[in-house]
Amino acid sequence: MNARRLFPYAIFALLIMPAALTAQYPVRDGSVTNIEPYLFAAADFGIDAEGVTFAKDIAPILQRSCQNCHRVGGGAPMALTTYQDARRYATRIRDRTAIRDRMGAMPPYYVEPGIGIQRFKNDHPLSDQELATIQAWVDNGAPEGDPSDMPPPLDFPDDVGWTLGEPDLVLRSVDMTMPAVGPDRWGDIGFVPTGLTGDRYVESVEVREVNDIPTDREATTVGGRYIFHHMTYSSGVLNEDGSGLVQGTTQGWPIHEVGRNADIFGDGVGMLLQENSALSLRASHLHANGWRETTAHLEFGFKFFQEGYEPKYRRSGGSGGNGIDIDVRPNQAAQEFHSYRVLTEHTKITAFEPHLHAPGVRMCLEAIWGINRFMLNCVGYDHNWVKQYLYEDDAAPLLPKGTILHTIGFLDTRPENPNLADTRNWAGGGRRSVSSMFIDLGQSARLTEEQFQAEMAVRRANMKDKNEYDIGCPLCWAPQIEENATTQGGAP
Numbered sequence: 001m002n003a004r005r006l007f008p009y010a011i012f013a014l015l016i017m018p019a020a021l022t023a024q025y026p027v028r029d030g031s032v033t034n035i036e037p038y039l040f041a042a043a044d045f046g047i048d049a050e051g052v053t054f055a056k057d058i059a060p061i062l063q064r065s066c067q068n069c070h071r072v073g074g075g076a077p078m079a080l081t082t083y084q085d086a087r088r089y090a091t092r093i094r095d096r097t098a099i100r101d102r103m104g105a106m107p108p109y110y111v112e113p114g115i116g117i118q119r120f121k122n123d124h125p126l127s128d129q130e131l132a133t134i135q136a137w138v139d140n141g142a143p144e145g146d147p148s149d150m151p152p153p154l155d156f157p158d159d160v161g162w163t164l165g166e167p168d169l170v171l172r173s174v175d176m177t178m179p180a181v182g183p184d185r186w187g188d189i190g191f192v193p194t195g196l197t198g199d200r201y202v203e204s205v206e207v208r209e210v211n212d213i214p215t216d217r218e219a220t221t222v223g224g225r226y227i228f229h230h231m232t233y234s235s236g237v238l239n240e241d242g243s244g245l246v247q248g249t250t251q252g253w254p255i256h257e258v259g260r261n262a263d264i265f266g267d268g269v270g271m272l273l274q275e276n277s278a279l280s281l282r283a284s285h286l287h288a289n290g291w292r293e294t295t296a297h298l299e300f301g302f303k304f305f306q307e308g309y310e311p312k313y314r315r316s317g318g319s320g321g322n323g324i325d326i327d328v329r330p331n332q333a334a335q336e337f338h339s340y341r342v343l344t345e346h347t348k349i350t351a352f353e354p355h356l357h358a359p360g361v362r363m364c365l366e367a368i369w370g371i372n373r374f375m376l377n378c379v380g381y382d383h384n385w386v387k388q389y390l391y392e393d394d395a396a397p398l399l400p401k402g403t404i405l406h407t408i409g410f411l412d413t414r415p416e417n418p419n420l421a422d423t424r425n426w427a428g429g430g431r432r433s434v435s436s437m438f439i440d441l442g443q444s445a446r447l448t449e450e451q452f453q454a455e456m457a458v459r460r461a462n463m464k465d466k467n468e469y470d471i472g473c474p475l476c477w478a479p480q481i482e483e484n485a486t487t488q489g490g491a492p
């Protein structure tokens, strides 16, 4: 084919290409400036707007989905426990909930509802019905209603509490004191011996900061409640004089960051804390909170599997991404970044954790298998929050080896993105906050052929027939190949 005959095709390809790309990964604004398209009509949900009141309809939603943070002493800047509190913030409550998966959304849970897997542990997004109810209430003047309809107030313990319940082992860091105002502090804050006299596998870990900031007053910012920004830590067996960890015994744990949820490693995937081990609190980042000198320590709460437990699967990390050689242009919306990784073993993805920096607005994870592409999830991103999405055990993607994991980061460097310090600068990859990255800090398990087949059999048993489809399980309904047929190249 000569160049002249190719020409019309090239023009055609150029014309449809941008449209095709936009269709696949619709461009979304970093932060929503027009709320209208996000609002529902009460009538579509059978809601009689006149009848919606705080006491009867709104308080129960706030109790379930908001007050664990929005109460005096909670992590959020204002309480939403009384009618007066909620009345004052009514419009903002409507707007922040309506944008559901966009930057700034409340509650901070950004999984896009229209695409991919929707079943996650410990997360309860508001339903369309609830959003429409909140909107009807606000549009109708946010009335209180009959106080006797109010549900009894929730009782929150004074203690910070453990979201996963009382741990089996709590380890405590040294106390650190930061002045009210001053430069940040980075560095090693030492070892914490576990005191374990036998190996134990950890089912979940949760880290919390305990400090002397009064909890009976509202801090005006989240940063005002804490001094530990983050902590990267590892564990290993202590050497004889307790001055270090024995080489080859160490492993890294999921990072602690302000607001980050607890880590549940999932059924069959434990992390080991050895006999005579210690945590090494290598890389802390502390900051002054701007209003008072504060002394704080971190507590690491471990829940164990029963003694003698051996994990069924080998643990593995997230799907990939890129934190090194990316090129982020200043003042530009909808910058897309792509990375690809081929799975060398059958894999069950147990958690998705998009990690971007301030320009980040969204991340998608796609599985490419054979000639098919499966969008596993798209989630919004707000650099004020670090969220890990833990798949329900029977909804976690089950991917055959050879699958290509495609991670897509979406960055917005315009002034509309309120998280950016300066929209005029070019940025490359790197660890500083002013540098960029798009990586998945998630978790996965590597499965043997036998384990993979067994997991798929469970999935199939949960489905009615082949017409039911599991987006994360591309081979669930693939024809079974007899064992001796695989040697003839039947199986991938």
Ligand code: HEC
Pocket: 061, 062, 065, 066, 067, 068, 069, 070, 075, 076, 077, 089, 092, 093, 096, 097, 104, 106, 107, 108, 126, 222, 384
């Ligand atoms: C996990 C903790 C958490 C949960 C759950 C949560 N919030 Fe928030 N909320 C925060 C924090 C922290 C901030 C301040 C930082 C920010 O804006 O992202 C905030 C900010 C807000 C704001 C903006 C306040 C302002 O001054 O503009 C509103 C409104 C709000 N939340 C409403 C809600 C509602 C309504 C719910 C439940 C449907 C909810 N939040 C659930 C922690 C939470």
